[in-house]
Amino acid sequence: MSAIFKKGEVITNDYFTGIAYLEMLVPEGTEYNCPIGNVTFEPGARNNWHTHDGGQILLVTSGEGYYQEEGKPAQKLQAGDVITIPANLKHWHGATRDSEFVHLAITTNPQKGGTNWLEPVSDTQYNAL
Template identity: 70%
Template sequence: MVKHEELKNSTIFPLGESVEEFKPYFTGTSYLNMLVTDPQYNCPIGNVTFEPGCRNNWHSHEGGQILLVTGGEGWYQEEGKAAQKLQTGDVVTIPAQVKHWHGAAADSWFVHLAITTNPQSGGTNWLEPVTDEEYSKLEG
């Protein structure tokens, strides 16, 4: 299990802030530190940190997304497929319009860089939460 102090001392980028506008789309607490926001680069990049057990709702991205796991352990799942355990060094490429969710394992912090691809195509479509029942089956 990665503890809070261990995580803070081992992350590549600063933790960031808990963002009020995203709280309705997460179960648990997460933090965001936007690293690249300049539209001339056409590639927003955020460092996202999830406390143990935190996960986002099911959602999709109009232009797709890439996740680069930089710390802890977590989960990624596309609709209709088995969940994948994620660890430091894993890379997930998510095509446009694919319904999915990602978040921390129950006993670990989880950190990834979220790269928005093709942002000119649109934003994130937030959907229903991942239920406690769905999530608890992953840890069994």
């Protein structure tokens, strides 16, 4: 799979299942007020349920993945898809079982706060997709 942006470093926190990478393209705290990260999920990798105090936009650049809002069915995503996530909406995103998944994560309204990490997406939930 060809990459548009650098893959970055392995994410080493407890908010992901599987292996994911992050390369910040526009870092937090810059004059642009719009942090942008390139996130790469290996097949089967996903993040925990979470919310964003100021919202988020995902721009899918390659592979196949899932996006799910609490109480709704998961959506399958592919290159070219755009997801707009309102502030404080509980959701998760990650790769399908058999494909890498890459998206740009744009933090909107970062002055309102950050990411609020919640419980992991269980294997049972994920494997039902």
